[in-house]
Amino acid sequence: MGIDSATLEAMDRYWRAANYLSVGQIYLMENPLLRQPLRAEHVKPRLLGHWGTTPGLNFIYVHLNRIIRERGTDILYVCGPGHGGPGMVANTWLEGTYSEIYPQVSRDAEGMRRLFKQFSFPGGIPSHVAPQTPGSIHEGGELGYALVHAYGAAFDNPDLVVACVVGDGEAETGPLATAWHSNKFLNPRVDGAVLPILHLNGYKIANPTILGRMSDEELRSLFAGYGYEPLFVEGDQPMPMHQVMVGTLDRAFDRIAQIQRAARAGADEPERPRWPMIVLRSPKGWTGPKEVDGLKVEGFWRAHQVPVSNARGDDGHRAILEEWMRSYRPDELFDDRGEPTPDITSLVPSGQKRMGATPYANGGLLKRDLVLPDWRGFALDVHVPGALDAEATRVMGALVREVMQANRETRNFRLMGPDETASNRLDAVFEATDRVWMEEIEPYDVHLAREGRVMEVLSEHMCQGWLEGYLLTGRHGLFSCYEAFIHIVDSMVNQHAKWLQTSEELSWRAPIASLNYLLTSHVWRQDHNGFSHQDPGFADFVANKKADTVRLYFPPDANCLLWVTDHCLRTWNRINVITAGKQKQPQWLSAAEAEQHCREGAGVWEWASTCAAADEPDLVMGCAGDVPTIETLAAVQLLRHAFPDLKIRVVNVVDLMTLQAHTTHPHGFTEAAFDALFTTGKPVIFAYHGYPYLIHRLTYKRNNHDNFHVHGFQEEGTTTTPFDMAVMNGLDRYHLALGAIARLPHLAGRAGPVVAQIEGKLAEHRAYVREYGEDMPEIRNWRWEPKGGASQA
Incomplete structure (x- = not known):
């Protein structure tokens, strides 16, 4: 689309402002605009935070703002480097979202002081992109899940583009490496798009990164092999980088629009779409100190956390910090009241188009209750306890089939599982839908379709991450898994539980649908697969979480399983774990008895x-x-x-x-x-x-x-x-x-x-x-x- 030099210069000033605010959050508790010489008491006694990835995140943010303003696109920013918390907070403060949610952190000098002091400070906010951060659905406390969350958010959100920043340290994790294959499940006709931005700054905490040391040729081959069209942006000089980023993002969004237009016009592409992705190379700690104490910092792992480590107690370090912060020329960025200058705020999208204000990042605002059939219509006719045998999960499958059917138009319910839907006796759902599959479909394949609502891939991480992203953006779902192998996602459940617990304390975050599990093929019926498949310990792990977040259900028969399933699908902000066998076994309670028994709990x-x-x-x-x-x-x-x-x-x-x-x-x-x-x-x-x-x-x-x-x-x-x-x-x-x-x-x-x-x-x-x-x-x-x-x- 092209861009004039005045706008480009304003974007650079916005970027400098975001960088200034990010550094200030890590270091300062007073004197936010440096209108006095920096003194020891202005610096926090404990310096916590991460600078290295932050300038790159800020760079991406301002460029996505341009896309939103020019194209009217709804963009959700998923920040894979969770350490980039100061950047996400800085940008939402610049765009005004932060002060709307937290009026005490006003967009002026006093608000800036509070913004700085609260960061990684007792009684304040975490250093990560936490639930407290507007516009976020992904904390990133543990690396590996950004991309799979992004795809989960894009499914069934046809008007949304999820810009997902993947750090090169995170890219070394198994879940992230597998998540690149999510593009094989994205349907351009009914889903949104994901724009992965692989941010290569070369270093982790104390080592080079694998992808950061790979050549462009190798990276191009790697991501072309994954099915992407890789686009490269690299350098360390701000203005040329801005110019290249403008052209690259225009090319990427043009390609996304082209793919979606063709699919939604009914055109059948001969091959699965080759979605764009961006490889952004920039120095770690970009625009920060080049050296501290004679040691290399910018462009090296020493920039990862706090590059100037003793700015309170060491005059030399404090001088480096002051010179660093003044290099952004804050007097050009903020007026006498401490407000961002009009040329900076003019770059901010309006209303809910702001990435910090998008309802897609506060999914409870978009959540619509599921249309649920009466579970009693699927209940078994039990007159005498133990006289009838049945497979409980097969009975449940009929209920889930009707949930699929009843919510077909709203497209807000999906079933996830690692290649086990039929094995777990839920195959009745295939009477209402199929497995989604964007690769080639052979004539002899069964239950594969471009618009299937069942998502199967042999990665529990991907199933979990897809569902989390789906729920966090306002939809509903169920994850069915073998009991022994749900442990694979223990850490992800831990992160989600903490997200829910914190979100409950934030009045502005609307409740989201519960994370629902069916654990079957359980320990007592894994006699044929052996010891490796025999582990019921997920319940112990979940029971450790905050009491108001977790529920553990052990229905003894099919009618109880029906009631529990219906109940769990109606709840919000919970982690519900249902454990039920799939083998044929005696049935004990009538529908009425099951309802009374389950309501009482015991x-x-x-x-x-x-x-x-x-x-x-x-x-x-x-x-x-x-x-x-x-x-x-x-x-x-x-x-x-x-x-x-x-x-x-x-x-x-x-x-x-x-x-x-x-x-x-x-x-x-x-x-x-x-x-x-x-x-x-x-x-x-x-x-x-x-x-x-x-x-x-x-x-x-x-x-x-x-x-x-x-x-x-x-x-x-x-x-x-x-x-x-x-x-x-x-x-x-x-x-x-x-x-x-x-x-x-x-x-x-x-x-x-x-x-x-x-x-x-x-x-x-x-x-x-x-x-x-x-x-x-x-x-x-x-x-x-x-x-x-x-x-x-």
């Missing part, structure tokens, strides 16, 4: 107990999880026949967080409610899906905690039969029954023969599975018998 199953709910039991048999429920009921049945007078109460827990105190978690039971279920002094044999210590941790303050005896996964696994997995870990019916007998002293006189019989069954089981390779018929064919039935023990 309750007495009187039909399975040997005493009335109001009676004082001799023993409580608790359970959480589908397989633990089966084994608990089988143990109760065994005990019931062996000791007909034994008063057993069965308590099933769906919502694990009910076990915590109500003062700790909003779903926690009061002391009275907890005691009403588990008593204040009777033994509790608790069969839990995961590692036993989590139950102890959640209940350790409860009155009856000392009487809780938890059976769960004991890190014993191999390739074996399903029941043998339970036996190896002491979760089986026989060990549960033995545990109960051992804690009921009044049975001592008559328990011997029963114990011997049970131990004999364990020996028989061990011999049988090693001889025949399957579980004994009485295990495979076990059915729940209503009270009064004949024994199968």
